[in-house]
Amino acid sequence: PLNRQAIERLMHYYYCIQEEFINLNSDCPVLSSSQLAKHLALDDSQVRKDMAAIGVKGHRHVGFDANEVVDKIRQSLGFTQNYPAVLLGAGRLGGALAAYEGFNTFGLDIVALFDADQRKIGLSISGHIIQPLEQLEPVIKRNHIHLGILTVPSETAQELTDRLIKAGIQVLWNFSPARLSVPDNIFIRHEHLFVGLGQLSYYIKKINNP
Amino acid sequence: PLNRQAIERLMHYYYCIQEEFINLNSDCPVLSSSQLAKHLALDDSQVRKDMAAIGVKGHRHVGFDANEVVDKIRQSLGFTQNYPAVLLGAGRLGGALAAYEGFNTFGLDIVALFDADQRKIGLSISGHIIQPLEQLEPVIKRNHIHLGILTVPSETAQELTDRLIKAGIQVLWNFSPARLSVPDNIFIRHEHLFVGLGQLSYYIKKINNP
Numbered sequence: 524p525l526n527r528q529a530i531e532r533l534m535h536y537y538y539c540i541q542e543e544f545i546n547l548n549s550d551c552p553v554l555s556s557s558q559l560a561k562h563l564a565l566d567d568s569q570v571r572k573d574m575a576a577i578g579v580k581g582h583r584h585v586g587f588d589a590n591e592v593v594d595k596i597r598q599s600l601g602f603t604q605n606y607p608a609v610l611l612g613a614g615r616l617g618g619a620l621a622a623y624e625g626f627n628t629f630g631l632d633i634v635a636l637f638d639a640d641q642r643k644i645g646l647s648i649s650g651h652i653i654q655p656l657e658q659l660e661p662v663i664k665r666n667h668i669h670l671g672i673l674t675v676p677s678e679t680a681q682e683l684t685d686r687l688i689k690a691g692i693q694v695l696w697n698f699s700p701a702r703l704s705v706p707d708n709i710f711i712r713h714e715h716l717f718v719g720l721g722q723l724s725y726y727i728k729k730i731n732n733p
Numbered sequence: 734p735l736n737r738q739a740i741e742r743l744m745h746y747y748y749c750i751q752e753e754f755i756n757l758n759s760d761c762p763v764l765s766s767s768q769l770a771k772h773l774a775l776d777d778s779q780v781r782k783d784m785a786a787i788g789v790k791g792h793r794h795v796g797f798d799a800n801e802v803v804d805k806i807r808q809s810l811g812f813t814q815n816y817p818a819v820l821l822g823a824g825r826l827g828g829a830l831a832a833y834e835g836f837n838t839f840g841l842d843i844v845a846l847f848d849a850d851q852r853k854i855g856l857s858i859s860g861h862i863i864q865p866l867e868q869l870e871p872v873i874k875r876n877h878i879h880l881g882i883l884t885v886p887s888e889t890a891q892e893l894t895d896r897l898i899k900a901g902i903q904v905l906w907n908f909s910p911a912r913l914s915v916p917d918n919i920f921i922r923h924e925h926l927f928v929g930l931g932q933l934s935y936y937i938k939k940i941n942n943p
């Protein structure tokens with residue numbers, strides 16, 4: 524099985540190959556582990572270990588086939604499946620996520636949006652009609668949904684989490700700052716955009732203190 | 734100097750300590766490198782190396798002082814400075830970022846919002862008035878701004894990037910899917926929320942194929 528660090532590395536390889544390698548070479552893009560390692564400031568041996576873990580065989584002195592690496596990452600991480608999700612909190616951030624087309628190639632299919640604000644019910648974002656919370660359980664059951672996305676204010680996040688778990692949701696993508704308590708069999712990924720500020724702030728500090 | 738990987742690790746320690754350790758122990762929270770390593774699936778030796786790099790001295794058989802680690806990370810990454818930023822594209826995502834209070838403790842100060850949609854000019858998000866693009870250069874010069882945040886559609890991102898760089902911006906936080914070309918002295922962080930889907934999709938795949 525893959526741990527959190529390995530999954531993050533695979534995502535970085537995926538993104539790096541899509542951006543750097545496949546776009547540049549039209550026919551058969553080949554890349555070496557040292558190219559990927561250098562690009563992501565990793566050890567060469569870590570890249571080779573990761574490739575072996577997902578079943579990519581490199582050719583000695585030649586390297587890896589970029590398209591094969593992308594395919595194997597997509598298979599290992601499950602991007603070839605299609606997993607439906609519900610999104611709670613159709614506000615600014617929730618609306619931006621519902622409208623973003625970049626998620627489709629990763630298998631995510633946001634099938635329904637919910638909100639507590641009566642003024643939003645019936646409005647549409649990119650073809651999704653915002654539904655009242657009474658519809659939450661029936662929609663989860665009807666579509667066999669495993670994933671719940673939370674883009675609600677902190678103070679409502681825990682009660683909505685409890686409600687989602689009771690309805691059968693086992694995986695949560697939480698954007699609210701709330702610290703959620705859930706049973707051990709539930710997987711939560713907290714998304715904190717402030718993580719990006721580490722690099723930005725460090726670089727600005729260097730500009731201000733050369 | 735710290736490379737991208739090291740900065741990401743420091744951010745994970747920071748978040749982990751804030752969430753797991755400081756909240757739980759009221760008086761003097763102490764943690765060991767193996768506690769942090771286990772929590773983040775890293776090697777013990779990597780944690781100790783990182784602590785040494787930011788000047789945190791651990792006490793043999795006791796561990797690190799959690800408050801000291803947080804302070805040293807804040808200093809190393811520059812969160813103690815206050816850096817102003819402009820945000821272009823006051824739409825759904827831009828509005829959510831402008832309204833988010835979680836960025837303040839990291840030194841980010843979004844001082845001005847800009848948009849091309851005349852209907853949005855003069856509206857306010859969390860106290861920020863949306864300004865027309867004509868005001869961009871004067872605001873950047875007046876406030877000595879180094880950071881530009883892009884939450885605009887892909888097709889406008891490159892021309893706005895060129896305009897920001899010409900006005901003296903050296904650091905960019907790009908949320909648009911566009912691939913931006915910039916001179917070597919410009920630092921860009923592309924934010925791709927799909928990175929989070931790696932873990933979510935992998936976990937759902939495990940649920941569907943036990």
Ligand SMILES: NC(=O)c1ccc[n+]([C@@H]2O[C@H](COP(=O)([O-])OP(=O)(O)OC[C@H]3O[C@@H](n4cnc5c(N)ncnc54)[C@H](O)[C@@H]3O)[C@@H](O)[C@H]2O)c1
Pocket residue numbers: 611612613614615616617637638639640643656674675676677679683698699700714715716717828829830832833834835
């Ligand atoms: N993780 C990050 O880095 C980050 C960045 C920006 C915003 N956020 C967080 O994302 C969340 C949303 O931010 P936003 O700017 O979109 O706010 P917003 O106010 O625009 O949207 C919140 C939505 O949730 C709805 N809502 C409130 N209570 C509800 C309930 N009980 N059930 C269903 N819907 C409910 C509101 O009606 C509103 O539409 C906030 O918690 C914010 O702190 C996180």
Ligand SMILES: NC(=O)c1ccc[n+]([C@@H]2O[C@H](COP(=O)([O-])OP(=O)(O)OC[C@H]3O[C@@H](n4cnc5c(N)ncnc54)[C@H](O)[C@@H]3O)[C@@H](O)[C@H]2O)c1
Pocket residue numbers: 618619620622623624625821822823824825826827847848849850853866884885886887889893908909910924925926927
């Ligand atoms: N990185 C990610 O994971 C992620 C997630 C969601 C959205 N996005 C991206 O973020 C961007 C914004 O998404 P959104 O949902 O907020 O869209 P939106 O349409 O709500 O907001 C875009 C804003 O940009 C403004 N704009 C358009 N052209 C402009 C110009 N030349 N100058 C200044 N402002 C201009 C529009 O008037 C609008 O207010 C898009 O590029 C989207 O693809 C990225």
